[in-house]
Amino acid sequence: MSRRAGVLVVVIAVVVLAALPIYLEAFWLQTGLFAMAAIIAAVGLTLLVGLAGQLSLGHAFFVAIGAYGYAFLAGTDVPGADAPSGLGLPPLLALIGAVALAGVAGALFSPISGRVRGIYLGLASLGLVFLGQHILQNAAGITGGYAGVTVEPFSLFGFSLSDADPDRLVILGVPYGQLERLWYLGLVLTAGSIWFGRNLVRSRPGRAFGTLRDSEVAAAVMGVDVVRYKAAAFTVSSMYAGLGGVLYALAFGRIVPDSFGFLLSVDFLVMIVIGGAGSVGGAAAGAVFVTALPLVLNHYSGSLPLLAAPGSGGVSAAELSRFVYGAAIVAVLLFARDGLAGLARRLRSPALKEEVT
Amino acid sequence: MNQFVTLFVGGLFLGAIYALVALGFVTIFRATGVINFAQGSVLLLGAYVIGRLHDSIGFWPAVAAGILVAAAASVLVDVVLIRRARAADLGTLAILTLGVNILLSTELTRQIGTDVLSIGAPWGSDVVEVAGIRVPASRVIAGGVALVLVAALGVAVKFTDWGVAMRSAAEDGETASLMGIRLNRVAAGAWALAGGLAAVGGLFLTSFPAAGVTPDAGLVALAAIPAVVLGGFDSPAGAVVGGLIIGVVSVLCAGYQDELSFLGRGIGTTAPYVVMLLVLLVRPSGLFGTREVTRV
Numbered sequence: 001m002s003r004r005a006g007v008l009v010v011v012i013a014v015v016v017l018a019a020l021p022i023y024l025e026a027f028w029l030q031t032g033l034f035a036m037a038a039i040i041a042a043v044g045l046t047l048l049v050g051l052a053g054q055l056s057l058g059h060a061f062f063v064a065i066g067a068y069g070y071a072f073l074a075g076t077d078v079p080g081a082d083a084p085s086g087l088g089l090p091p092l093l094a095l096i097g098a099v100a101l102a103g104v105a106g107a108l109f110s111p112i113s114g115r116v117r118g119i120y121l122g123l124a125s126l127g128l129v130f131l132g133q134h135i136l137q138n139a140a141g142i143t144g145g146y147a148g149v150t151v152e153p154f155s156l157f158g159f160s161l162s163d164a165d166p167d168r169l170v171i172l173g174v175p176y177g178q179l180e181r182l183w184y185l186g187l188v189l190t191a192g193s194i195w196f197g198r199n200l201v202r203s204r205p206g207r208a209f210g211t212l213r214d215s216e217v218a219a220a221v222m223g224v225d226v227v228r229y230k231a232a233a234f235t236v237s238s239m240y241a242g243l244g245g246v247l248y249a250l251a252f253g254r255i256v257p258d259s260f261g262f263l264l265s266v267d268f269l270v271m272i273v274i275g276g277a278g279s280v281g282g283a284a285a286g287a288v289f290v291t292a293l294p295l296v297l298n299h300y301s302g303s304l305p306l307l308a309a310p311g312s313g314g315v316s317a318a319e320l321s322r323f324v325y326g327a328a329i330v331a332v333l334l335f336a337r338d339g340l341a342g343l344a345r346r347l348r349s350p351a352l353k354e355e356v357t
Numbered sequence: 358m359n360q361f362v363t364l365f366v367g368g369l370f371l372g373a374i375y376a377l378v379a380l381g382f383v384t385i386f387r388a389t390g391v392i393n394f395a396q397g398s399v400l401l402l403g404a405y406v407i408g409r410l411h412d413s414i415g416f417w418p419a420v421a422a423g424i425l426v427a428a429a430a431s432v433l434v435d436v437v438l439i440r441r442a443r444a445a446d447l448g449t450l451a452i453l454t455l456g457v458n459i460l461l462s463t464e465l466t467r468q469i470g471t472d473v474l475s476i477g478a479p480w481g482s483d484v485v486e487v488a489g490i491r492v493p494a495s496r497v498i499a500g501g502v503a504l505v506l507v508a509a510l511g512v513a514v515k516f517t518d519w520g521v522a523m524r525s526a527a528e529d530g531e532t533a534s535l536m537g538i539r540l541n542r543v544a545a546g547a548w549a550l551a552g553g554l555a556a557v558g559g560l561f562l563t564s565f566p567a568a569g570v571t572p573d574a575g576l577v578a579l580a581a582i583p584a585v586v587l588g589g590f591d592s593p594a595g596a597v598v599g600g601l602i603i604g605v606v607s608v609l610c611a612g613y614q615d616e617l618s619f620l621g622r623g624i625g626t627t628a629p630y631v632v633m634l635l636v637l638l639v640r641p642s643g644l645f646g647t648r649e650v651t652r653v
């Protein structure tokens with residue numbers, strides 16, 4: 001593809017994505033927002049697992065820190081009310097603060113992530129998820145415990161990304177409420193994350209991460225500070241997770257601990273495996289597939305002939321989506337080990353079919 | 358003091374069940390280098406078969422059927438899926454078993470629905486009392502069975518041909534296969550063994566004091582993971598010790614919940630993971646695991 005054609009494709013994509021809220025119903029906007037949050041977090045994980053070669057099952061923990069961090073920093077403290085407290089910071093500051101918090105948490109994990117290797121690291125980070133669940137359930141003063149916490153809507157220079165303030169915003173005859181407004185924030189954050197991720201892969205630290213994955217000894221010989229770079233990979237990946245978490249929180253409107261458990265960690269791993277570990281674009285595609293699958297199947301469960309109502313003995317929409325999800329993992333790993341990214345590469349240049357990566 | 362001893366003994370017995378499940382993880386890891394996340398759903402499958410069949414064919418035949426089905430399912434995963442992707446790296450294979458786990462546990466959850474299947478064990482809800490310490494009979498039997506199984510396995514691994522094949526495959530697969538050891542057969546044996554161990558673990562985890570077979574039983578295999586990591590992933594002895602530690606820690610934390618209230622509710626389920634993280638800080642390969650040596 002020539003450079004000019006590439007620019008043209010990007011421009012068309014931007015216009016189409018920006019115009020989508022005019023046409024789409026609320027369900028699709030909500031699904032899209034969840035997918036964008038997943039893309040951001042998945043890009044962070046693919047940098048850690050695919051590029052730097054460090055298996056992590058703890059990504060959900062850092063996503064939770066981002067989500068709850070934002071809710072706490074931006075939340076308003078109502079004296080005497082039963083609601084969890086907050087610092088009442090401006091939302092933009094809260095967003096940056098939440099991402100920084102997630103990064104600090106990732107850095108604090110470095111005594112373990114810097115020394116523990118391979119599968120031990122994966123399972124150690126699994127411990128983080130359970131520890132996180134425990135904290136979220138018990139620190140009710142901040143997280144609201146089981147009941148969760150309401151998330152303050154985002155706003156910038158007095159323009160609120162909610163249904164109010166300005167109260168009635170109509171563009172081309174379409175009322176712009178919370179979802180429509182959040183859509184643009186999501187687009188900007190997602191595009192920025194993908195852009196940063198792709199650049200990181202090709203940068204000096206990115207090459208160092210790749211060397212670490214292939215051989216720590218070789219990396220050390222080449223002058224890569226192994227412990228520092230491993231900790232850095234974890235920190236960057238956690239900050240991505242935190243940003244994804246903030247967008248999750250905004251899209252949900254109310255967050256509960258259950259959303260950030262072991263299953264979410266597995267989801268992220270599956271996203272990057274389906275997409276092809278190490279590929280930023282692949283992670284994005286995998287994130288869209290994994291996020292949208294259950295929501296879309298559930299949305300159309302009424303009109304799909306095979307599906308039964310939950311509990312009636314047949315296969316319900318939720319179960320079917322679990323089946324498709326599980327089968328997709330197995331199929332990708334057996335038949336297309338390098339995921340969607342690898343498939344795309346082979347389609348583009350059949351000569352590279354046997355390319356060794 | 359009495360409460361402490363009661364809890365400690367109860368923890369040891371629970372730990373014995375964890376040790377069985379953990380031993381399954383280690384066996385598979387040594388033979389094929391896979392972290393088998395499908396262990397949880399295989400455990401659930403074994404318990405489910407026992408729960409469904411014990412009314413019609415009697416308890417002991419049902420147990421035999423449960424162990425066989427779980428072992429067969431486990432071998433099937435190895436032969437159909439893992440064998441085809443043997444060359445892939447650790448993470449890939451682990452995620453592959455996560456996929457299998459999702460498929461199998463979704464189907465079992467669908468089959469079980471909202472029922473709670475009773476396991477139909479003859480010891481029911483009996484409680485054994487020795488010197489003022491009260492422990493459910495099922496847990497005592499579990500401890501005995503675990504002891505016998507662990508001892509038998511230890512002897513088998515040390516002295517039988519199968520054990521030698523297993524150990525040499527774990528040591529150096531390529532050399533072992535040059536010496537005429539059929540790696541695929543060794544692997545299938547390891548997976549079958551792990552499936553059987555999971556089913557036995559499932560039987561005792563769903564007996565009294567648990568209510569019966571519910572989809573949650575599959576999650577208990579996850580609780581064996583800290584045990585495996587704690588002991589060192591490639592060490593069978595480590596799995597047993599790790600299992601016992603995790604059992605004691607979680608029962609003690611749950612028992613002294615009120616005294617530990619500053620740590621929050623439900624500390625019993627979280628404590629094993631905290632212990633695991635602390636041990637990894639000091640010993641990055643677990644208590645008994647082989648330390649990785651890097652040669653250039």
